[in-house]
Amino acid sequence: MTKSTSPQTTAFPVRPTTLYLALDFLRAFVHWRLNPTTGSTDLRPVLPDLNVGAVAPLTQFIVETQLDEAELLLLLLALAPHLQPGFFDTLIREHLPDGGDFPEFGGVRGSNHRGLLPTGETALFVLAGNDLEKRLALYDLFSPEHFFARERILYLEDVKPGEPRLSGRLILDPDYVELFTTGRVSAPALSMNFPAQRIRTDMEWEDLVLPAPTFTQIRDIEHWIQHYDTLRTDWQMGQRLKPGYRVLFYGPPGTGKTLTATLLGKYTNREVYRVDLSLVVSKYIGETEKNLANLFDKAHAKNWILFFDEADALFGKRTETRDAHDRYANQEVAFLLQKIEEFDGLVILASNLKSNIDPAFARRFQAMIHFPLPNAAERLLLWQKCLPPSARLAPELPVEQLAGRYELSGAAILNIIQFCALRALSRQTDVLATADVVEGIRLEFQKEGKLV
Template sequence: METDLVNFIRYRLDIELKNKILDPIEINSDSNNFELSQFIKAHKLSTPEIVTMLIALVPHLSPEFFSNIIAEYLPNGGDFPEFGGVKGKNHRGLLPTGETVLYILAGYDIEKRIELAKMFEEDHLFAQKSILYVEPVPAGEPKMSGRLIMDDEYVDLFTSGKVSKPKLSSDFPAQRISTNLEWTDLVLKDKTLDEVKELETWLNFNEQLMSEWGMREKIKPGYRVLFHGPSGTGKTLTACLLGKYTGRDVYRVDLSMVISKYIGETEKNLSGLFNKAAHKNWILFFDEADSLFGKRTNVRDAHDKYANQEVSYLLQRIEAHQGLVILASNMKGNIDSAFTRRFNAFVEFDPPGVAERLKLWKVYMPNSNKVSKKIGLEELAKNYELTGANIVNTIHYAGLLTIKDKKAQLDKNALMAGIRKEYKKEGKIFQK
């Protein structure tokens, strides 16, 4: 398709710079790039839309592409503002802008340029699927002078045939999390497990309800749920397992990168996150959500005013998000009531009782040949109030201690040392 784009650009330059009279041309939708060709056919893209995608993609394949074509028509150099384009910090070639698209497709035809500019509006496929956009420009500069940017995921898809996972950065304040554990490794009270299974039902069948039952216009998009309970009771593991068994990526939002002391920056960070997550079927997991979703304050100064605006903005984005959003908090009462009214469900993660603690000890202990038979797990479960995370930490510490002391088996003394360490960490009184 690169050759087709060359011909399309030359067609425009022949008309505008050489005053040639030419018949309109179409671009070939077939390509040796399977992913690109399939995408064009699946979405029934028009010629202007195909050309726009190629203009956005080509700098990633041929850095000199635009400069070489322009040099054919302006061999002595010179400024060519009509064509648009800017220089990058590292890229030495010409990077296309919105003006580049309008010039190639419409030349100086004002009415046609206005019509084509609609490709960059919010209701167009490009924005709805976060395919490409025109970068915002400083106040006072023409909107179409912003760089034409294709989303990294589509660049990866059309250049390498696969999509790489986004990585934690200032532009994407979330990190993919996963687990090798199974549902059988998650020890919860029956009431909590039943509520978690309801979320799995939503993930598996909601799209069918929306599409086949015609409920898309009648039910709010997305699903919002609060996981609340003490640390170490399985909230993060549950989110990972929901993703694993429904074929969805789970992204834990790093709130330290979202919240900014600068006015407007928090909204910007959140906007980038939700824009990236749109149409991806991801599960967004806000751990320790109290810091951002906590109770709003009375307005005493400008800082309070903007903090409350951040909460309001977040409410809007969460309500509009079409996927599953999980907020995790140690205490339900810490979350602003404006949020709780909008949750579809609450899942309480209680500290494990004796029966659950016994299951946890059995699930996470090493192979039996590595453990002394003198250890009474029932006694440990009954006497020591530990969460699942505490128990895992205890076994981890005891195992390392056993290896360090060159013992063949993990014994009760090593476990007690681990339990004592967990109690001390949480400020609890340890009694052997």
């Protein structure tokens, strides 16, 4: 079985007994390692059965990933401070009652957390003691190729240049901390540190009204999501293909670009995150790259679809560099482009105009899909789909006339119907009045600087 997993949003019951047993095993193992007189393998603690009662999230994770003992101990070392802040300090005090330093054990202090936090050095000591041969054999646990790091589950914090890499803290991804302690995983909140927000829809493909050629290209994206792994492995094209798939959606506002992105996620069972470009660029040098790297790492581990709306704000034609601020902004854009090209998943960029995108980047798209304003037949279908079943238009204003006369996007039509429906409800009627429809159309045209 391939060791690859991602925390699910489905809630599982958290059994404290499971966590108690896991911590007791870790505590006994550390005691055994710290006691210089107990070198006998006969006294080596034995892992208890953690499957007590209903399946707990930690137990399910261990079973699904088929963790060996070293991997399980590494996971428990990283989890322990989240469950018992003084876990390691208590153990050290028991073996050094008079105080003193114990550099072999590793560990660091946090800026807020007052207990000892385990490092890679802590893990090597607990797993192998001072046996150099055994310690070297365990280095693969911290390799970028190990599934812990590859799936962004557990990894070492970066250290200052010149310091041993294993002196970095053991970091357990917050999603897994939440999963093991509460049985659920919350969607990450939009912030400066995480410049993206999940988007979703209750609508279906049938609610989307687009020209047939546009729909055909969208189906091609679905095919890529469904068959990319087969193409890359079974058909042995992995070495020839660039990682991931990059698509440009372009067309006027309100023509279905965002809805299409959310529907692609809904029908391929992938979460869609819209990147907030206003939060991407940080005033602190280096923070932008750090936040973007975190976003793309998490998106890779969880198979997210990334959606960049109004992408020409960052991917538009570049202007002349006039000062240090411009140079740094260009550096940040270059870093973002690099991350997008390296991302082994689906990235969708949306723009009102294809010509707004820098040609140097446009060449990197696998597909460029046009979302035009709907024609009269498509507008008729949109009016019919958007009208509430419990409401009706005034008889003197047939929907065919509205569709043929007014060139509106799908979003504009929905706005007009909402406006008229609220007016009708305020009058306690189910008829959308002609005057309200005309006023709604006028307001939508006014937004675009047009006259009715």
